Amino acid sequence: MKEKRLVKCILVNIVLLLGALFIIFPFYLTIVSSFKSMSEIFSNFFGLPKTIVFDNFEYVLSRPDYFDALKNSLIITFISVISMVILLPMCSYAVARRRFSSKFYSFVYFFMVAGIFIPFQVKMLPMVKLFSKIGLMNPIGVILFYIANSSCEGIFLMVGYLASIPTDLEEAAYIDGATTNQVFSMIVRPLMKPIITTVVIKNSLWIWNDYFMPSLVLSKSNIYRTLTLYQYSFRSENSTNFTIVFAVMLLSILPIFVAYCFFQKQIVSGMMEGAVKG
Amino acid sequence: MKKGRVYTLPGNNKIMRTLNNKNLTHLLYVLPNLILYSLLSIVPIIMGLFYSFTDWNGIGKNFHIVGVDNYVKILTDKRFHKAVLFNIRYASMLILCVLFISVALGLLLNTKTRFQNIFKSIYFFPACVSMLTLGLIFNYIFFQGVPMLGELLDIDLLKTNILSSRKLAIYGILITNVWKSVAIPTVLIISALQTIPKDIIEAAIVDGASQIQIFFYITLRYLFPMLSIILVLVLKEGLMIYDYIMAMTTGGPAGATESITLSIFRVGFEDMRFGYAIAQAMIVAIIIAMISILQIRYSDKKKIYE
Numbered sequence: 001m002k003e004k005r006l007v008k009c010i011l012v013n014i015v016l017l018l019g020a021l022f023i024i025f026p027f028y029l030t031i032v033s034s035f036k037s038m039s040e041i042f043s044n045f046f047g048l049p050k051t052i053v054f055d056n057f058e059y060v061l062s063r064p065d066y067f068d069a070l071k072n073s074l075i076i077t078f079i080s081v082i083s084m085v086i087l088l089p090m091c092s093y094a095v096a097r098r099r100f101s102s103k104f105y106s107f108v109y110f111f112m113v114a115g116i117f118i119p120f121q122v123k124m125l126p127m128v129k130l131f132s133k134i135g136l137m138n139p140i141g142v143i144l145f146y147i148a149n150s151s152c153e154g155i156f157l158m159v160g161y162l163a164s165i166p167t168d169l170e171e172a173a174y175i176d177g178a179t180t181n182q183v184f185s186m187i188v189r190p191l192m193k194p195i196i197t198t199v200v201i202k203n204s205l206w207i208w209n210d211y212f213m214p215s216l217v218l219s220k221s222n223i224y225r226t227l228t229l230y231q232y233s234f235r236s237e238n239s240t241n242f243t244i245v246f247a248v249m250l251l252s253i254l255p256i257f258v259a260y261c262f263f264q265k266q267i268v269s270g271m272m273e274g275a276v277k278g
Numbered sequence: 279m280k281k282g283r284v285y286t287l288p289g290n291n292k293i294m295r296t297l298n299n300k301n302l303t304h305l306l307y308v309l310p311n312l313i314l315y316s317l318l319s320i321v322p323i324i325m326g327l328f329y330s331f332t333d334w335n336g337i338g339k340n341f342h343i344v345g346v347d348n349y350v351k352i353l354t355d356k357r358f359h360k361a362v363l364f365n366i367r368y369a370s371m372l373i374l375c376v377l378f379i380s381v382a383l384g385l386l387l388n389t390k391t392r393f394q395n396i397f398k399s400i401y402f403f404p405a406c407v408s409m410l411t412l413g414l415i416f417n418y419i420f421f422q423g424v425p426m427l428g429e430l431l432d433i434d435l436l437k438t439n440i441l442s443s444r445k446l447a448i449y450g451i452l453i454t455n456v457w458k459s460v461a462i463p464t465v466l467i468i469s470a471l472q473t474i475p476k477d478i479i480e481a482a483i484v485d486g487a488s489q490i491q492i493f494f495y496i497t498l499r500y501l502f503p504m505l506s507i508i509l510v511l512v513l514k515e516g517l518m519i520y521d522y523i524m525a526m527t528t529g530g531p532a533g534a535t536e537s538i539t540l541s542i543f544r545v546g547f548e549d550m551r552f553g554y555a556i557a558q559a560m561i562v563a564i565i566i567a568m569i570s571i572l573q574i575r576y577s578d579k580k581k582i583y584e
Contacts, residue, residue: 012389019383020400023457026415029423045426091311094304108308115319117570119518121539122563125546125556126325127318129336148318151311180303209408211521228410232525235414242418249415256406260399268402268465275462276507 027253034247041243056247066251068223069230076139076226077207080146081200084154087147088199089192092158093184097167099159109159115152120212128216139224142217146207154199157274161195162188201263201270208256227252326556336552348557358558360533361541368448368537369516375456376463376512377505383460384467385497398465405461413525416454417441420526441527444534451522451535459515463508470504471497514569517562538562 033041034056036049044050060066095112098105131141165188173183211228218224225233234248260267330348334341352358387398404412420441428436440446474497482492520539523529529536529544536544542562546555 009389009391012386013391013393016386016391016393016397020397023400023404026412026419026457029419030415033418045423087310090307094307098304105304105308108312112311112315115315117567118319118323119563119566121518121542121566122326122556122559123319123322124543125336125552125559126322126329129552130322130325144314145318147311148314151315152319155311180300184303184307205406209406209410211408211410211524215524228408231411231414242422245414246418249411252411253407256408257403260403260406264399264402267406268398271405271462272465272469275511276466 073227096162202274330557335550380463409521
């Protein structure tokens with residue numbers, strides 16, 4: 001019995017190891033290729049680089065493009081997510097506590113949650129027209145879009161979460177003479193921390209990795225390029241020069257990889273919850 | 279769910295003041311999101327609904343209202359039908375692959391081994407990387423790596439770039455998509471597996487059930503609610519696919535991998551048939567909305583299980 005279990009354990013590990021190699025392989029290829037020279041990559045595609053070359057990174061990093069794109073991505077992601085962290089809990093709190101006693105708030109709830117059912121495709125064409133008409137074909141427009149688009153799911157998640165928090169504490173605070181602002185910021189908000197983390201993780205990964213929305217709104221000029229747009233246009237401009245393209249890919253995965261190393265637990269549980277309930 | 283109570287103690291000025299104040303504060307809390315959402319989500323939809331009944335080209339000032347003409351045209355539009363067929367074929371293959379692999383991986387990862395956590399973190403990482411980056415990397419793998427491997431092992435099938443073949447390009451995109459999209463379902467399956475009570479399985483073993491019987495009669499039953507959630511998630515993903523295609527084939531070769539989203543985008547902006555493209559989008563929207571409603575139903579069912 002013990003032997004049988006050991007064999008089973010080894011078999012499971014072997015299968016998992018093969019799968020893991022399959023997952024790692026593209027990343028491995030990206031890393032080794034970005035340290036190879038163009039002459040080496042044709043003779044030695046899969047192996048480790050015989051001579052480690054830093055030219056590719058030098059080429060990419062000597063231009064401002066990468067850093068500009070990185071900065072744009074960081075700014076867009078950061079401002080969108082910070083605005084969500086400020087706005088969504090406030091909105092959800094008001095809706096969650098009032099939607100059974102007030103017709104207005106119950107309307108607001110259904111009006112916004114209905115947005116979950118509307119796919120992006122139906123909005124995209126008119127939105128581009130609207131944005132170009134009111135001068136929002138820039139990062140501000142993208143940020144406003146992300147905030148608006150996250151409202152539906154965010155409010156759905158947060159209102160659901162608030163329903164499970166007892167109102168006793170808040171009521172006690174009101175009787176003690178606290179204002180709504182105080183009750184919200186000192187009692188309710190701290191209690192909402194887990195759900196805020198979920199919303200932050202889901203949205204920051206989505207915004208950081210999004211290609212579709214920036215390609216519609218920001219691709220007209222180079223100064224607003226995000227990291228994904230930069231990768232795409234860099235690939236088109238240097239399609240024969242694999243090694244520097246791989247260097248760009250590696251530099252683009254790196255920020256996510258660092259974040260993943262530090263916040264793996266939060267990221268996994270945040271994306272899980274976001275996927276099921278969203 | 280608990281109702282928010284409103285306090286109206288007569289004769290207490292302080293509480294009355296808080297109450298009035300509360301109404302205003304709540305309104306101010308809701309307004310920013312409400313305004314943004316109405317302006318950037320609802321207005322475009324209303325605009326779109328209007329344009330879908332016109333022949334506007336998207337740029338000019340003049341357009342005519344053509345009624346349901348656009349919707350009628352869709353019925354006979356070969357390009358749109360082809361894109362829909364592509365998406366249906368693609369989504370069903372994606373669902374099959376993701377469901378099968380994520381259940382297998384979930385079962386494997388749920389066995390307690392020493393390296394379980396390392397494996398879990400490796401398997402989950404693809405979920406965090408952008409679809410575009412992965413698409414571009416896999417594009418090179420199919421363009422350079424796989425043909426080289428084919429030469430090395432002398433396998434004819436691998437010698438050509440499958441992305442430039444009209445028949446096989448869809449599988450190249452599919453492999454990339456499955457490679458990334460299996461991550462979240464796998465974690466979901468593991469969490470569902472952990473809800474299975476141990477005593478049920480022990481009782482089954484005592485009664486002499488085989489591993490296969492345990493899997494089909496117990497494990498799968500407990501997984502079912504989660505599987506239906508995953509099915510809907512992946513179905514939506516398959517129907518909306520855009521990034522991978524842009525990164526890997528841009529709809530080619532010869533339109534063989536043109537998805538609905540890409541087709542709508544091109545008809546609207548490149549063929550200058552804006553009104554018509556929006557009419558197509560409306561139809562897709564209705565289909566996806568119906569799927570989403572199913573999803574909510576399933577998630578509600580899941581709550582009953584918990």
